[in-house]
Amino acid sequence: MAERKAPRGVERRLEHEGTLVRMGGGLAAGLPGLLTEAGIGAGRVLVVADAFLVGRRALDVVLDALKGAGIAAETAPGIAGEPKAATVDGLAGRARTFGAEALVAVGGGSTLDAAKLAAAVAVRGRAIDYALCASPLPADALPVAALPTTAGTGSEVTRTSVVSDASGRKLWAWGDGLRPRLAVLDPSLTASLPPDLTLWTALDALSHAIEAATHARRTDRAVAAALEAAAMIVASLERVLDDLADLGGRADLLWGSMQAGRAIDLAGCTAPHALAHALGSLRPAHHGRLVALAHDALMAPNVEAAPGLFASVAGAVGTDAEGLPGWFSDLLARTRLDRGFGGEGLGAGAVVAAMLTPENRPMLAANPKSYSTDELERLVAPLLAA
Numbered sequence: 482m483a484e485r486k487a488p489r490g491v492e493r494r495l496e497h498e499g500t501l502v503r504m505g506g507g508l509a510a511g512l513p514g515l516l517t518e519a520g521i522g523a524g525r526v527l528v529v530a531d532a533f534l535v536g537r538r539a540l541d542v543v544l545d546a547l548k549g550a551g552i553a554a555e556t557a558p559g560i561a562g563e564p565k566a567a568t569v570d571g572l573a574g575r576a577r578t579f580g581a582e583a584l585v586a587v588g589g590g591s592t593l594d595a596a597k598l599a600a601a602v603a604v605r606g607r608a609i610d611y612a613l614c615a616s617p618l619p620a621d622a623l624p625v626a627a628l629p630t631t632a633g634t635g636s637e638v639t640r641t642s643v644v645s646d647a648s649g650r651k652l653w654a655w656g657d658g659l660r661p662r663l664a665v666l667d668p669s670l671t672a673s674l675p676p677d678l679t680l681w682t683a684l685d686a687l688s689h690a691i692e693a694a695t696h697a698r699r700t701d702r703a704v705a706a707a708l709e710a711a712a713m714i715v716a717s718l719e720r721v722l723d724d725l726a727d728l729g730g731r732a733d734l735l736w737g738s739m740q741a742g743r744a745i746d747l748a749g750c751t752a753p754h755a756l757a758h759a760l761g762s763l764r765p766a767h768h769g770r771l772v773a774l775a776h777d778a779l780m781a782p783n784v785e786a787a788p789g790l791f792a793s794v795a796g797a798v799g800t801d802a803e804g805l806p807g808w809f810s811d812l813l814a815r816t817r818l819d820r821g822f823g824g825e826g827l828g829a830g831a832v833v834a835a836m837l838t839p840e841n842r843p844m845l846a847a848n849p850k851s852y853s854t855d856e857l858e859r860l861v862a863p864l865l866a867a
């Protein structure tokens with residue numbers, strides 16, 4: 482892994498498990514050169530973008546750059562909300578019909594996830610075939626260039642795609658074949674993100690960092706990436722919320738969320754993500770907001786069970802392990818996170834049952850503390866009443 486740190490505003494570059502990561506203000510306009518640098522020699526590309534971006538500057542910059550370089554680009558119908566397996570199959574069909582040699586994904590985590598899986602489906606099978614690793618991913622999936630417009634999921638460097646089936650159940654696909662070949666982090670693409678999404682996505686990334694640093698299968702590289710992520714996100718989040726046009730702060734949030742993505746790619750997520758997925762499957766709300774609420778509910782018992790494990794991440798955000806749960810609650814209060822969950826009529830038992838599904842169990846198993854069902858129900862109940 483080649484890594485070079487640079488002061489804010491200056492370009493940064495690293496390689497992560499076959500993904501070239503480039504960051505810099507305005508880099509999206511140089512996409513064709515970056516495709517070449519990443520070894521993607523495509524003459525025809527399918528562009529997959531958030532529905533919200535169609536007709537907006539962030540996407541036009543990318544389309545103009547491709548056109549200027551003589552690359553034929555077709556824009557697929559925009560992705561709205563969390564992608565369905567059928568949407569991914571549709572994108573793959575479109576890529577085949579157009580003869581796309583690569584996919585360019587511009588958007589939030591949902592769009593990046595959809596494009597990553599569509600690049601595999603374009604070669605073989607249907608999205609559902611790859612859910613929960615039922616079938617191996619093709620080794621010759623189309624290459625993907627990911628240009629995130631939110632600083633949160635880290636999907637631009639992970640080998641995971643989350644899509645839902647027709648009934649809304651989340652299907653995880655996972656494997657090296659899903660890694661983007663190129664990640665372009667251009668803070669100007671995130672400049673128009675409103676305050677609530679800026680906050681929710683940053684809290685998601687911070688949660689990835691905390692969970693990866695304390696994961697049962699953490700490695701030194703995962704912890705190093707997680708600590709850099711936590712420190713950068715915490716140092717820049719409130720500054721960006723005060724001034725949404727602060728591109729230096731936006732750049733730090735993007736780099737931090739990418740490092741947090743690397744950390745979960747190298748280690749994984751723990752119980753707060755299992756709880757957030759369970760909550761989201763019962764009462765849909767933004768993933769980042771639910772993860773923050775889940776952390777707030779579980780951090781004190783997690784830290785109490787394994788204070789030594791949390792010491793490094795606490796140090797990275799400027800506190801100690803004992804102070805970490807209070808520090809996190811204060812952060813949510815200062816950033817005015819909406820704590821309302823709307824859990825009326827929902828029992829803690831149903832939420833905990835949803836945490837114990839096969840897709841959530843590995844996250845519980847990797848958590849620093851092992852919880853009994855009763856304990857989880859007690860911890861979840863106050864959250865539902867908010």
Ligand SMILES: [Zn+2]
Nearest residue numbers: 685689768772
């Ligand atoms: Zn997350």
